[in-house]
Amino acid sequence: AQKITQTQPGMFVQEKEAVTLDCTYDTSDPSYGLFWYKQPSSGEMIFLIYQGSYDQQNATEGRYSLNFQKARKSANLVISASQLGDSAMYFCAMSRVRVYSTLTFGKGTMLLVSP
Amino acid sequence: SAVISQKPSRDICQRGTSLTIQCQVDSQVTMMFWYRQQPGQSLTLIATANQGSEATYESGFVIDKFPISRPNLTFSTLTVSNMSPEDSSIYLCSVEDTVPNHSGANVLTFGAGSRLTVL
Numbered sequence: 658a659q660k661i662t663q664t665q666p667g668m669f670v671q672e673k674e675a676v677t678l679d680c681t682y683d684t685s686d687p688s689y690g691l692f693w694y695k696q697p698s699s700g701e702m703i704f705l706i707y708q709g710s711y712d713q714q715n716a717t718e719g720r721y722s723l724n725f726q727k728a729r730k731s732a733n734l735v736i737s738a739s740q741l742g743d744s745a746m747y748f749c750a751m752s753r754v755r756v757y758s759t760l761t762f763g764k765g766t767m768l769l770v771s772p
Numbered sequence: 773s774a775v776i777s778q779k780p781s782r783d784i785c786q787r788g789t790s791l792t793i794q795c796q797v798d799s800q801v802t803m804m805f806w807y808r809q810q811p812g813q814s815l816t817l818i819a820t821a822n823q824g825s826e827a828t829y830e831s832g833f834v835i836d837k838f839p840i841s842r843p844n845l846t847f848s849t850l851t852v853s854n855m856s857p858e859d860s861s862i863y864l865c866s867v868e869d870t871v872p873n874h875s876g877a878n879v880l881t882f883g884a885g886s887r888l889t890v891l
Contacts, residue, residue: 690877700862702815702882704773707875716875748814758805758868760880762814 659684661749661763668768670739677724678734678766680749689751691732692760693723696746705747708732739770773869774799776883784889790853793886795865800845805880806838809862818863821848855890862887 660683670676682691693705708716708723716723724733732751736743746767750760775798785791795804806818819827819840827840841849852859865883872878 692877692879694882700864700885700887702864702866702885704879704881707873707877707879709875709877712875750815758803758820758866758880759817760815762816764814 659751659761663763663766665766675737678747680732682730682751692750693734694748741770744770773881774867778883778886782887785855792849792851795848797846801867804848805866806850807864857890860890
């Protein structure tokens with residue numbers, strides 16, 4: 658079984674600063690995928706970034722980067738230069754590779770960006 | 773990625789009634805997925821809907837409570853039957869993108885969700 662743990666219920670950051678959202682995972686699968694989604698107050702889930710377990714390099718997507726440490730089973734999301742619009746709930750999730758539809762989600766971290 | 777429309781976006785329902793949520797996708801997809809997000813909680817997969825066959829339900833979810841229809845490759849409905857306050861949740865429809873992203877993953881795209889409150 659797969660398990661995602663997000664230990665930070667809430668995080669505060671000032672605009673233009675960087676912030677790291679923690680995510681640790683547990684799985685017995687040899688291959689897996691790690692995802693981060695953003696959920697604004699409107700409710701939709703917005704895909705941010707993906708990391709495959711066999712990817713050698715950490716994934717980056719614009720201001721988002723994924724700090725993947727396989728030995729530690731962690732997949733932290735780093736948001737650089739925070740913006741007010743980044744205020745939202747952030748979910749870490751994992752899947753089996755090539756079975757991306759069955760995602761196991763963490764409980765989420767609420768990020769608040771202040772001016 | 774696919775564009776997903778869900779109706780209703782929100783509703784307030786009375787205990788004991790049923791509500792059907794609609795999900796429309798702008799492209800043909802093989803599988804559609806229904807997730808539930810209870811207040812303050814994470815997302816949990818309810819079922820997978822394939823066109824032309826019965827939906828596959830996850831542990832803890834049953835067809836009598838959450839009947840699903842999948843009449844064609846772009847549309848699905850989820851009914852929440854005989855609702856109780858414990859069914860107050862956001863219900864999200866999702867599909868797997870047919871074109872992998874640059875990392876090779878077929879990312880799940882979600883609809884905006886249907887926020888149900890049961891009194």
